[in-house]
Amino acid sequence: MKTNQIILHAAVAAALAAGSTAVWAQGKKGVVKIGINETLSGKFVAVGTPPSVAIRLAIHEINDKGGFKVGDTTYTLQPVEVDNRSEGPGVVAGMTKLIEDEKIKIIFGPTVSVLANQAQEMTVPAKVIHLSAAGSWQSLGYLNDPKKPLLFGTQNPLNALARTEIAAVKELGAKKVAYFSADDDTTKGNMGPFLAEAKAAGIEVTTILFPYATADFSSFVSRAKAAKVDSIHFLHPQNSAPNVLRAAVELQAIPKGFSGRQTGAAAALKLAMGKPVPVPYVSAQSTPDLDYPSTPKVKAYAERLRNTGIDLGYNVTFSFFTYDFVHMMAAAMTKAGTVDDTAKIAAVFGSMTYDGVAGKICFATNPRASQYDGTLVSVRNGKVSAKPVPSPCK
């Protein structure tokens, strides 16, 4: 991790040095600090790394272009990153540093629900604009709470995600599905909308929750088989999906196939069995897909992300939970005419539509969750097809 951070620091520094020849406007200059409180080590490191790298990439790009204007001042962004080590005390210590020591007014993360819940307890009283993809912010009502107007969800609304997931289940033709996920806050936040959408679609659901640190899924898959399900739908942790898929194939538990949230095509093409799995597979994504890009913008973004030289692993699409929102925040500050008045910036940020890499991005009002392009990625007989799920923003 440290090596990765050093590489990224070096890349950003080199880029900034190169950018010193870029067009720097005459007049005043300023710096806006962007806080990042993420799981950069510990058990959730694979979740926190992609959003963190994407923030740094976006900041690098904004600065490389000379920054952004607010009034007659040109601002650049400065990332201040803390590693919460995937632990609650680390989140609190990190937020203390960002809010009290660094006086930062815009903070991203953590992405993991249980940690994000703790984090917002510190950012709300400090009147900090706080962004996270945590599903629990929606399910616990934080994003509907008028007392928390500066919290923004950077994932699609849970009911919209559930609709995409049910579309994946329908694509398999399954009528009875086992819902697989870790027994934690993230699942508690996402399961309700899924069950509601499934009921509306006439799909019967058997819920199978497992301990987060499960290595062998045979028993859980056998339980699903005993319940005579047509398919398995997998929520999280996404990097366990290939293991569950392999177990399900070998135990002949999924006659109609396998679907998952944000599980990607690679699980079915290679990771589960080293070759394409012999069952239909659909990944319901709340973001565009980087391997099967839907637009030239996504394709170019995937290239830029790869050029950072950092292996973002299985959860690379989690980078969409932050990347566009850094650009959007800079645009909001320009439009609001301030970098200090968080209420004013949040009002503009929450009501604007931004044309980003992930399509047209805007915030729903209740909950205050962002909306952008999703994708249904299907794998059948080793052939991949991707179907965009367009953003509703105009």
Next chain:
Amino acid sequence: MNEQVTVFLQHAFNGISMGAVYALIAAGITLVYGLSRIIHFAVGELVMLGAFIALSVWNWSGEFWLGLAVAVPALALIGLVTERAVFRFTLREPLTGFIVSLGLILILQGTAVEIWSPNPQYSQPPLEGSWDVAGVLLRKQAVVNFAIVVAVLALCYLVLMKTTFGKSLRAVSDDPGAAALMGIPVRTIIMTTFVIGSALAGIAGWMVLTLGLITPFVGAIYVLRGFAVALIGGLGNIQGAALAGIGLGVAESLAAGYVGPGWTDAYVFGAVVLILLWRPTGLAGGSEGAKL
């Protein structure tokens, strides 16, 4: 066969195959404890290193089985180095050895992150599919893993019970002072158990790799179970570790299959606590009178 019976047997087999891995790890723990009285908590990280070394060999050579052949001696070497460089200085104070092993966890995890990155890594073991035995599907890799564990533990048992080395080892376990007076090289015997215990962790690491997903943090899953099994079987009791490992695996699997699966760990470790309250030295006896 009755469908309910088939389902029960399926869960039981799933548990036996996983429990065999726990037994292997516990055997290493119990060997080291039996002779040195050191609670070697970094054994989970040794399992993790075994998995990553096997993964690297597989990626480099394309031969999955070669990973096992390399991981075992590599871990044995790591066991030798850690004993010579660290643990031998703590033999008079086993508690210090325990604290040192906690430090080793962080060092080994950090090393793995630097070498292999913190991201999850995947393997696809060559044995795929399952055998259908009267409706019970036995995953081929799990069957092979179980057979390997049975062979390895049987070999350990034979060495312990039927060889001069085994007798020496048991003598050191019973009374190191008396063993030394009889001319048994106590320090060398203890060093050898660290080597054997680490080699067993290497085999377990390869088996963990066959499950498909590893990360530098995977050791935490196994260390708790390894110690639970060693405690239930009786610290210092290798036969008890084997039986308790299978028992824990089956209990986990049945909990996952029949009760609220998300609370599997709570049910299983709740049972461990109750067993230890009932029989503090484990079901098969141990710790005070080592049964090596």
